[in-house]
Amino acid sequence: MEWSDEQRSLVAAVQDFCRREAGTREQRQHLTNGGREPHSPELYRKMADLGWLGLSLPEEFDGGGAGMVELCLFLEETAKAMAPIGGFTTSIIVAATYERFGSSEQKKRILSGVARGVVEAVAMSEPEAGSDVANLSCRAEHRGDVFVINGQKTWCSNAHLAEHILLVARTSGSAGDHHGLTMFLVPANAPGLTISGIDTMGGREVNDLYFADCVLPADAVVGQVDNGWRQLMAGLNMERLILASVMLGTAQRAFDDVMEYVKNRQQFRRPIGSFQVIRHRLADLATEIECARLLIYNTAAQVDRAPEKVLPRESSMAKLKATETARRVALDAMQMMGGYGYATEFDMERLVRSSVVSTVYGGTSEIQREIIAKTYGLSDHMR
Incomplete structure (x- = not known):
């Protein structure tokens, strides 16, 4: 993907912050009460002070006025860094609903609050x-x-x-x-x-x-x-792209971690990454991740060009592809790491847990497939 200078600067800033504040397992364990709390209020406040939590919100509500592409970049990078800000996904999904349908008072209360670091559900x-x-x-x-x-x-x-x-x-x-x-x-x-x-x-x-x-x-x-059903349907682009972007970052992190492992782990007097079965598996995983990335950012760019347009096929494809890819990458990575991928002292087991459940929440993979099929005119009621 080709990014603007501003987008590259955003990515670099987020990467630098995450390395500094949550770049080691010890830091993340401290921020999450030993891994039991996926959200760190301490880290969240720091991101709010930097203006990132309101990145995609309107400027009139203390937001940054950025688009869907920028939000996806932020989500991908924070997920890849395993930054414990679990409260952000629901907060930004909720904020988008109020932005579309809320009263002036509701918008001011909720959107400005999210930008300041208030969590919504x-x-x-x-x-x-x-x-x-x-x-x-x-x-x-x-x-x-x-x-x-x-x-x-x-x-x-x-x-x-x-x-x-x-x-x-x-x-x-x-x-x-x-x-x-x-x-x-x-x-x-x-x-x-x-x-x-x-x-x-x-x-x-x-x-x-x-x-x-x-x-x-x-x-x-x-x-x-x-009118709640119609309002729910209007927010599908945002919700599914948010979840897809988080899982894209998760998949990339699992891939990066296992790549480092197979290059250094020695068995039979050579790195296990030199074995063809490992090389080919990683080549397949890298290809799947890149396919998910292209699908997500292409859909995000469509949303930025026409924010009012609902894209049921594209957003469901993005969610389906990213979550299923993340699950496959994490499970394959655990297999390649052997017992180390299963041990709680390493990050891979956490990546497995978060990727497996991603195919359930926000609309299961089966529901996404049904939605995609219906956009092609396929249903149980065909005659």
């Missing part, structure tokens, strides 16, 4: 509604001047760090209807909301949310009542 999945978003049943009942929320959300990333939750709840219709969903701005400390962590292989990342007569004012609605 989104609550959509439920125990019986993961890939099937239309099956949401958490209900927001309109009573006079307020909405009363009851129900459960699950797998809510970074809710325990967030100041607000962007909630998708049902305001009309029944489970199975796309119509009747509404977005709400919910303070994380709202009475009637309980946040409970879910233990995972990745540490403290996701949460259950329980709403019991949680009362929200009418101005908590984000966008239009009953």
Whole structure:
């Protein structure tokens, strides 16, 4: 890819910062409580002071006014450096929703907050509604001047760090209807909301949310009542490209680490990278990473040229390709490193954990394939 001078300067600055602040495993262990917390408030504040957290946000809300390509570059580099800023992905996805659909007051509060280092979260999945978003049943009942929320959300990333939750709840219709969903701005400390962590292989990342007569004012609605599905669809480019860029950086890091290993690890009196089976495997992985990179940045450039256009095929392809590639690279790298790839004292096992789950969140690989197929006119209802 050809980058402008400004883009190259951004990449160089991010790389230098990450080497200095989180360049060693010891530094990252310190920042993450021994690897148990994927988000470091200390490192996050420093990035906020540099203006990077608001990189792609409008200047009127303390942002940098940059485009999708620049945001993807930032995400790729921070992921490659394994910088523990897990709260950023949900925050910037949420900010994009408020930028499109929020009121003036909501935009000022959320977008400026994200630029300053406030973490935001989104609550959509439920125990019986993961890939099937239309099956949401958490209900927001309109009573006079307020909405009363009851129900459960699950797998809510970074809710325990967030100041607000962007909630998708049902305001009309029944489970199975796309119509009747509404977005709400919910303070994380709202009475009637309980946040409970879910233990995972990745540490403290996701949460259950329980709403019991949680009362929200009418101005908590984000966008239009009953229009939440259309609003969700409008943000797919951003969400999928963000997740794809993070996994591109993860794949590149796994590749770089295993390359260093195979060049130095001696077996049968020569480096294992000299064996044809290893050489060819790495050649294949390098090719797959480059394919993912070209797909991501081509799609990001399309978004910058026409921000209002939804690109379901391209964004789903980017998410599918990047996450599946990251998983393959990390698992192959673990195999090539043998026991060292499995040991917790090395970074590879963390890269494996983060890449495997990436094919599940943000729309599973199976869902991405369904979306791509439908853009070609293929579906269960063909005649």
